[in-house]
Amino acid sequence: MIHAYLKAVLGLVVLPAMSLAGAWAANSCIDCHSDPNYFVQDRKLHDYYQDWIKSPHKEAGLTCDFCHSGDPAAAGKEAAHNTILKVTDPESRLFFKNLPETCGSCHPDKLAQFKLSKHFKALMEDRTAPSCTTCHSAMRPRPDYRDIVKQSCHTCHFDDNPQALPLVADRADEFLHRLNIGKVYLAWVTMYYEEQSWPGETREEVGAITSKYNDAVARVHRFDLATMDESSAEILAELEGMFKTAWDERPTRD
Ligand code: HEC
Ligand code: HEC
Ligand code: HEC
Ligand code: HEC
Ligand code: HEC
Known part of the structure; x- marks a missing residue:
């Protein structure tokens, strides 16, 4: 059921993208690492670059040197890499x-x-x-690598060691899934009611669920799992309801 709706939502949501494109007009890291020849010569290098180019950080103009150091004004590899620390x-x-x-x-x-x-x-x-990159990956920060997150939780919280909270991995997997879906509904509902100039109480309702969602995300970041199961399920149910209402009421356009 949820998937039919989700498909409809995914088809419609166009998330806003900040763009400072061109901010790195003269950045040797980008110039060199974007070389398509690496696809054959050094596949791993190519893949790292592809991760970054598709990331919101690229959209925001956050270049390689910010995180890795190095000298983006130097043309050659040795000079550019000179100050890159391990x-x-x-x-x-x-x-x-x-x-x-x-x-x-x-x-x-x-x-x-x-x-x-x-x-x-x-x-x-x-x-x-x-740390941050466990859930968001290093080069393409997205919060929805559920399998990777689950695997990573398992490396320390594993089944043979009851002291090690073996269940957190499955629970993390479940609430990350709910938040991922919830986020898509929230974006759609917000966009829809804004377009409709916020009829009735919708502004307050969307505001309230947005706070709940943000609060849940905050709790993820402090690993407050005790309350995540229930709150993520509640949030998803509420958002799904709001989405269905809006979807069924929406004016049909010719
Ligand atoms: C002229 C090409 C070239 C330039 C310019 C360049 N790189 Fe590289 N970079 C490479 C190649 C090739 C590798 C693969 C490893 C190697 O050959 O040293 C690499 C590897 C890396 C690595 C992997 C870690 C390592 O040291 O092996 C990082 C991180 C990196 N580059 C970041 C940067 C940053 C940041 C800049 C800009 C300040 C930059 N690169 C500029 C070609 C370049
Ligand atoms: C937001 C910070 C950030 C930005 C921006 C960023 N990286 Fe990275 N990158 C990381 C992190 C974190 C790692 C993982 C480091 C580790 O091995 O723990 C990484 C890993 C890498 C690696 C693999 C390193 C290795 O030793 O194998 C390469 C290559 C690389 N980045 C290149 C780049 C290039 C090229 C750019 C720009 C196009 C870039 N990065 C932009 C944070 C960043
Ligand atoms: C246990 C996994 C996990 C860890 C560790 C983690 N995050 Fe997150 N992060 C999430 C989830 C889940 C979301 C919300 C889901 C979404 O936005 O789609 C999120 C959302 C975000 C967002 C999106 C902004 C927003 O409000 O929607 C940013 C930025 C972020 N995290 C940064 C960080 C930083 C910085 C760290 C390290 C200090 C970190 N995260 C550590 C799981 C994690
Ligand atoms: C120089 C500023 C800067 C640094 C450093 C930075 N980010 Fe971001 N990040 C941004 C901006 C700008 C955006 C896009 C707007 C937003 O979502 O807040 C963003 C977006 C994100 C998102 C949201 C992705 C999405 O799909 O919504 C996550 C997650 C994230 N960053 C994680 C990280 C992690 C992990 C690191 C460290 C490895 C990091 N950021 C370092 C500026 C930064
Ligand atoms: C590299 C090892 C490692 C990984 C990976 C790891 N943890 Fe932990 N976890 C720990 C350690 C260490 C503690 C703290 C134990 C202590 O000091 O009591 C902990 C504690 C916790 C706690 C208890 C927190 C509290 O306040 O009582 C939760 C919940 C938790 N981890 C969830 C997760 C989740 C979810 C993941 C996957 C995103 C994860 N962990 C991945 C090492 C890890």
Whole structure:
């Protein structure tokens, strides 16, 4: 049932894209790494670039050097790579202890929540724990790599060790799924009622569910799983209801 609606929604939602295209007019990282020859010569290199080019970060003008350092004004590889630090170097912006701050410099609210979690504490104590890129990947930050997330939770929270919270992986998988779908409904409903100039109480209703959704996302970032199952299910049910109402009421256009 849900899938028929979802298909309709996906067909209609056109998410706004920020664009500063051209901001890297003279950026040797982009010029060189975009070389299509890497598809054959170095497939992994090619794939990293393809991840970035499809990411919202590319849309926002966030170039390679921001995260990796290096000199984008230098033409040759050696010179451009000169100041790229290994991720194992504690000075690297991508060093595991620095990564949350690097991402958080532009996403401070997510960082603030993450800092409240035991995972963050574990990272700072040099223990292994997930970080921003566990769920969002490094180069193409999307929150919907459910399988990858689930796998990654399993690496530490596994079945043979009841002390290690073995169920969190499945639960994370379920609520991530609900939030992914819920997000699409929310975008559609918001767009639809805005187009209709917010009839009746719709502005308040959409505002209320948006806060609930944002609150759930905040809780994801502090790993407050105890409350996620119920709240993500409630949010999805409510959004699905709102979507169906709007969809059935929508004026037909010729
Ligand atoms: C003239 C081509 C060229 C330029 C310019 C260039 N790169 Fe590279 N880059 C490569 C190649 C080829 C590799 C594959 C590994 C190698 O050959 O060193 C690579 C590898 C990398 C890697 C993987 C880690 C490593 O060191 O192997 C990163 C990260 C990277 N480049 C980032 C950058 C950034 C950031 C810039 C701009 C400041 C940049 N590159 C500029 C060609 C280039
Ligand atoms: C928002 C930050 C960010 C941006 C922007 C970014 N990267 Fe990355 N990149 C990462 C992270 C994080 C990793 C994973 C590092 C690790 O190995 O833990 C990574 C990994 C890589 C790797 C693989 C490194 C290796 O050692 O195998 C390459 C190659 C790479 N990036 C190239 C680029 C290029 C080229 C660009 C620009 C087109 C770019 N990156 C833009 C964050 C970023
Ligand atoms: C220099 C600023 C900057 C940095 C650093 C940065 N981002 Fe972003 N990020 C943005 C902008 C701008 C957007 C697009 C607008 C938005 O969704 O907020 C974005 C979007 C996102 C999204 C939303 C993707 C979507 O599909 O809606 C995620 C997830 C994300 N970033 C994760 C990360 C992670 C993980 C890192 C660190 C590896 C990071 N960001 C580093 C600026 C940044
Ligand atoms: C346990 C997995 C997980 C981790 C770890 C995680 N996130 Fe998220 N993130 C999510 C989920 C789930 C969403 C919401 C789903 C969506 O937006 O589609 C999200 C949404 C986002 C967004 C989209 C903006 C929005 O409000 O919709 C940004 C930006 C973001 N996260 C940044 C970060 C940063 C920065 C870190 C590290 C400090 C981080 N995330 C760690 C799962 C995670
Ligand atoms: C690399 C190891 C590692 C990975 C991967 C990992 N965790 Fe954890 N997790 C930990 C550690 C360490 C703790 C903290 C244990 C402690 O200090 O009590 C923890 C604690 C937790 C807790 C309890 C938090 C609390 O406040 O009591 C939850 C829930 C949790 N993890 C969920 C997840 C989820 C969901 C994922 C997948 C996105 C995940 N973990 C991936 C290492 C990991």
